[in-house]
Amino acid sequence: MSKAKVIDCTIRDGGLVNNWNFSIEFVRNLYESLNQAGIEYMEIGYKNAPGVVGEEGNGPWRFCLEDLLTKTIPVKKCTKLSVMVDIGKFTLDDIPLAHDSLIDMIRVACYSSQIEEANTAINVLHEKGYDTCLNIMAVSSVDQMELKQTLKKVQHCPVDVVYIVDSFGSLYMEEIRRLTEFYKRMLPNKHIGIHAHNNMQLAFANTITAERAGCSFLDSTVYGMGRAAGNCPTELLIGYLQPKYDIKPVLKVIEESLIPLREQMEWGYLIPFTISGQMNEHPREALALRKHDETKDKYVEFYEQYTCIEEKPLQAAK
Amino acid sequence: MSKAKVIDCTIRDGGLVNNWNFSIEFVRNLYESLNQAGIEYMEIGYKNAPGVVGEEGNGPWRFCLEDLLTKTIPVKKCTKLSVMVDIGKFTLDDIPLAHDSLIDMIRVACYSSQIEEANTAINVLHEKGYDTCLNIMAVSSVDQMELKQTLKKVQHCPVDVVYIVDSFGSLYMEEIRRLTEFYKRMLPNKHIGIHAHNNMQLAFANTITAERAGCSFLDSTVYGMGRAAGNCPTELLIGYLQPKYDIKPVLKVIEESLIPLREQMEWGYLIPFTISGQMNEHPREALALRKHDETKDKYVEFYEQYTCIEEKPLQAAK
Numbered sequence: 001m002s003k004a005k006v007i008d009c010t011i012r013d014g015g016l017v018n019n020w021n022f023s024i025e026f027v028r029n030l031y032e033s034l035n036q037a038g039i040e041y042m043e044i045g046y047k048n049a050p051g052v053v054g055e056e057g058n059g060p061w062r063f064c065l066e067d068l069l070t071k072t073i074p075v076k077k078c079t080k081l082s083v084m085v086d087i088g089k090f091t092l093d094d095i096p097l098a099h100d101s102l103i104d105m106i107r108v109a110c111y112s113s114q115i116e117e118a119n120t121a122i123n124v125l126h127e128k129g130y131d132t133c134l135n136i137m138a139v140s141s142v143d144q145m146e147l148k149q150t151l152k153k154v155q156h157c158p159v160d161v162v163y164i165v166d167s168f169g170s171l172y173m174e175e176i177r178r179l180t181e182f183y184k185r186m187l188p189n190k191h192i193g194i195h196a197h198n199n200m201q202l203a204f205a206n207t208i209t210a211e212r213a214g215c216s217f218l219d220s221t222v223y224g225m226g227r228a229a230g231n232c233p234t235e236l237l238i239g240y241l242q243p244k245y246d247i248k249p250v251l252k253v254i255e256e257s258l259i260p261l262r263e264q265m266e267w268g269y270l271i272p273f274t275i276s277g278q279m280n281e282h283p284r285e286a287l288a289l290r291k292h293d294e295t296k297d298k299y300v301e302f303y304e305q306y307t308c309i310e311e312k313p314l315q316a317a318k
Numbered sequence: 319m320s321k322a323k324v325i326d327c328t329i330r331d332g333g334l335v336n337n338w339n340f341s342i343e344f345v346r347n348l349y350e351s352l353n354q355a356g357i358e359y360m361e362i363g364y365k366n367a368p369g370v371v372g373e374e375g376n377g378p379w380r381f382c383l384e385d386l387l388t389k390t391i392p393v394k395k396c397t398k399l400s401v402m403v404d405i406g407k408f409t410l411d412d413i414p415l416a417h418d419s420l421i422d423m424i425r426v427a428c429y430s431s432q433i434e435e436a437n438t439a440i441n442v443l444h445e446k447g448y449d450t451c452l453n454i455m456a457v458s459s460v461d462q463m464e465l466k467q468t469l470k471k472v473q474h475c476p477v478d479v480v481y482i483v484d485s486f487g488s489l490y491m492e493e494i495r496r497l498t499e500f501y502k503r504m505l506p507n508k509h510i511g512i513h514a515h516n517n518m519q520l521a522f523a524n525t526i527t528a529e530r531a532g533c534s535f536l537d538s539t540v541y542g543m544g545r546a547a548g549n550c551p552t553e554l555l556i557g558y559l560q561p562k563y564d565i566k567p568v569l570k571v572i573e574e575s576l577i578p579l580r581e582q583m584e585w586g587y588l589i590p591f592t593i594s595g596q597m598n599e600h601p602r603e604a605l606a607l608r609k610h611d612e613t614k615d616k617y618v619e620f621y622e623q624y625t626c627i628e629e630k631p632l633q634a635a636k
Contacts, residue, residue: 172558173491173523174530200554201516205491205523212492235589236518239596240490247596251617254589259615269587271553271572278557278565297577299569 002241004216005040008234009195011061012043012084014225017267020045020059024072026257027061030222031072035079036249037238041105044069047083049091069102080104082133085121087114092121098129107133107163112142112150119157126158133217135163135195139179140170140280151186161191161217166206169199169229169277173209180213193217196232198224199277201269203232208240222250223258228283229273266290271299279306320559322534323358326552327513329379330361330402332543335585338363338377342390344575345379348540349390353397354567355556359423362387365401367409387420398422400451403439405432410439416447425451425481430460430468437475444476451535453481453513457497458488458598469504479509479535484524487517487547487595491527498531511535514550516542517595519587521550526558540568541576546601547591584608589617597624
């Protein structure tokens with residue numbers, strides 16, 4: 001049986017779809033379901049500082065204040081809680097000691113260029129008593145020598161888990177296998193994690209490839225809910241890792257909560273996200289395109305923005 | 319650059335979604351697009367016998383009569399044409415000599431138990447001058463010793479390509495790799511092909527895994543259109559095989575033809591198909607479930623049909 005742990009990020013990465021406007025009932029119900037399914041961690045949001053990112057338009061799971069958490073989950077069960085912080089968007093002083101928090105793990109997301117600040121943050125969070133995790137984003141756009149230097153700087157940091165993050169959903173399984181092996185060699189005393197995006201329908205395939213290569217922390221979201229093409233679907237991942245998990249509570253939450261939500265807002269396999277994945281680009285232009293009915297299915301035009309030598313303004317930018 | 323050839327099966331496998339009711343313009347336009355993209359083969363339908371399967375409700379691409387083909391494609395270009403025949407649903411006498419047909423390749427679909435009849439058919443089709451292909455369906459439900467015996471019977475058959483067909487979409491990449499290697503060892507003088515279904519979002523991952531392991535005929539469908547969860551999407555496959563193909567004509571056909579079609583009928587990632595894939599079952603029960611608004615999203619109930627020891631009639635069977 002696999003020793004890997006699953007982190008369901010539906011609220012955190014799915015929050016990028018609905019600006020973290022999940023109801024307390026939705027989050028509580030998801031927690032109960034993940035716990036019943038036997039999933040090790042639930043990432044319940046970002047712990048960004050309201051003063052830094054601005055509260056307007058952002059639901060409460062962007063900030064994860066302690067009283068929201070205790071109100072939502074009055075009795076914590078087996079499933080542990082994690083939150084994410086972005087370098088530049090949170091303040092360490094706002095984060096209580098682990099002893100005074102419902103949160104078990106804090107995951108620091110940074111770009112390769114921000115590794116020094118991330119290390120500093122992890123040292124403080126570790127001192128405060130949290131399990132810690134470092135998510136180096138957009139690894140597909142970091143060249144090998146830079147990645148090596150970045151991982152070297154992590155070697156003496158007290159972080160527990162270091163993640164391979166395919167932010168653009170542009171990596172194939174071979175690259176995932178190679179990266180997993182490289183991370184393991186560079187960081188033999190850390191756990192390695194995988195966070196995949198589904199632009200090319202490879203999020204699940206890449207996640208199980210990483211697991212086979214030695215990743216022991218696996219991110220997923222229920223029904224794949226996450227920014228743009230979304231993530232590795234929890235229901236597929238725990239199906240693969242049978243008999244460790246119970247899939248029924250997850251099917252129930254899809255049927256009752258995710259299907260109605262998907263009717264109101266979109267994520268998943270949509271061609272502009274495929275194109276941005278194939279191009280190894282951030283999905284922001286594809287997301288902008290999808291916002292307007294008149295441009296959302298103009299795939300050829302969208303593709304040509306990347307490939308034509310003539311300068312054509314993006315339809316969505318008009 | 320990969321030496322693999324792509325067979326786009328949109329009309330044939332996608333026909334299982336709309337009963338082969340594509341207009342002549344749709345099929346002609348698809349042929350032009352695939353040809354522009356540089357795709358080697360287009361599977362234009364089944365060549366079943368109208369007297370055997372019945373014409374009612376079935377569009378013309380279930381029968382692929384010669385005058386339909388010449389009317390649709392008056393000038394054949396680089397993309398070759400294939401059709402599929404099912405054991406028990408066609409008559410060899412109806413099939414003209416290759417010399418008198420627009421068709422280049424005939425693919426014989428059979429279950430492992432029908433291998434003798436399939437061999438007989440292939441011998442005749444080979445004599446008639448066609449390239450031939452053998453698609454042994456539902457390989458995930460054939461045990462290893464039976465598969466070995468079946469492939470032994472193919473060794474002296476003049477067939478050009480033998481396919482691994484994951485009809486239920488229930489195989490993981492490791493199994494695909496193992497099967498590809500096994501087929502290659504059993505049939506060193508044949509080409510090996512892969513036909514994947516997308517129940518677990520692995521059709522593309524399995525297809526490129528098979529290609530890496532030595533499969534040289536790769537099936538796909540535009541926007542994944544095919545029965546139930548559909549197939550490996552052509553746009554992903556040719557993106558992976560760059561720079562051999564031009565993706566733009568395929569994006570155009572998705573934008574103009576597949577998106578409107580998908581609004582009228584469904585295929586793709588839907589949870590009942592995921593469940594049937596995980597269970598290694600034919601999708602027929604899942605397809606029946608999806609026909610009724612009151613049952614189509616009853617995932618837990620559907621799952622329990624397979625797992626509960628109490629006898630509960632399938633909702634869809636009521």
